[in-house]
Amino acid sequence: MELKPISERFVLHWGEMGSRWGVNRTVAQIHALLYLAGRPMEAEEITQTLGVARSNVSTSLKELLSWKLVRIVHLRGDRRDHFETSTDVWELFKLIVEGRRQREIDPTIQVLKSCLDSPDLEAEDPSTLTRIRETLDFIEILTAWADEMLRLKPETLMKTLGLGAKISQTLRRNSAD
C-alpha cells in the first residue's frame, strides 16, 4: 500500500509522539497505520508501506498484541496472519491507559509501598517519609479516578464534568454501557 500524503504525515507524526512518550517509533507508526487503514493488514504489507525491516514489524506487532491494541484476524483463502486495531478512539484510549497502568503505575505503587514498609525507616527524615506517603496516596487516588472515568461511557463523563455543550459526534457514537 502506498501511503498518501496526509496519511503519511499522520503516521510519521504519531511515530514522533510515541518516541516522546516512551513508545518505540515503529510500534507507534504501525498502530497509526492500522488505525488509519481501518482494515486488517498483513505484516509484509505493513513492511512495504512503512519501509522498515520485516523483523522489526514482527517484533512491533508482538508488542502491540501484548498491549491488546492490535488483534490477529484471518481472511478467507489467505493463510497469513492479518492485523487490525480498533477505530474507536475512546476504546483505544482506554486500552492505552490500562496498559500503562499495569506496566508502570502498579510497579511504582509497589516500590512506594515497599519504601514505606522498609526496615530502614528510622534512618530517614520523617518529612521525607511523609512525602513518599503523599506521593503514594496521590497515585492511588489518581488511578482510582482513572478507573472511574474509564468505566463511564463518554457522554456520561462529559455530563459529569460539565462539558455537555462540547460533546461531539465523535464520542457520542459508540456507547452502550
Add this chain to the structure above:
Amino acid sequence: MELKPISERFVLHWGEMGSRWGVNRTVAQIHALLYLAGRPMEAEEITQTLGVARSNVSTSLKELLSWKLVRIVHLRGDRRDHFETSTDVWELFKLIVEGRRQREIDPTIQVLKSCLDSPDLEAEDPSTLTRIRETLDFIEILTAWADEMLRLKPETLMKTLGLGAKISQTLRRNSAD
C-alpha cells in the same frame, strides 16, 4: 548529602519511570531528589548526591526550570543559586500536565488540523479523513477535560467524581480556590 537507602530507592525508581515516559533520567532523579529533600539545594550538592557530572546537573536543572517544576532561590550569605521544587503533589501534577500539553499535545493538534486543512484532501480515503477528524475531536475534548479537572481544587474534583469516601489527608490539605 548522602542519600539514605529509602530515599535512594525512591530517586532511582523515579529516574527509571522518567525514562519510560520520555523524561531524561537525570532530570527525573534531580526532581525526585529536590522533592524528597524539601529544601533548596545547590548544584554541586546535587552533583555529589547523585554522582553525575556537574554539567549534566546544570543542563537538567535548566530543563526543570523551563518546565517550571523547579525554581531558583538564594540563601543569605551564599552567592550560589539554590534550587527547590514544590512539595505539593497536586501542584506538581498540574505543572507536569500543563508542560506536556504545551510541548506535545498542542503541536499534535496543529498537525491534525493541518492534515484536515490540506490541499491533498481529495487523494485520501474519506474514512481515513473521518478517523483523523475523530482523533482531533477526541484530543480536543480530552484537553478540555484536563483543563476542567486541573482548575478544580482536589476535594471538589473528588466529590464530582463520586470518590468522596476515598479522599485523603494528602489532597485535602492544600486547597484555596
Add this chain to the structure above:
DNA sequence: ATATTTTTTCTTTTTATTCTGAAATTTCCG
C-alpha cells in the same frame, strides 16, 4: 513426508540519546 511460504528469533549494525570533562563564559566580590 517434503517443499514452500510465513513468521520469529537472534546477532550485528546503525542510530539516537545521555553523559562527561574541558574550556569558555558569566557573576560577583574585594
Add this chain to the structure above:
DNA sequence: CGGAAATTTCAGAATAAAAAGAAAAAATAT
C-alpha cells in the same frame, strides 16, 4: 578593575535503544 567562584556550553565518549539482516523455526500446502 583583577581574580576567584560559579555556571554554562560544547565536542566527544559512553551507553542504550532501535532497526536490519541472516538464519532458524513454524505452519501449511501438495
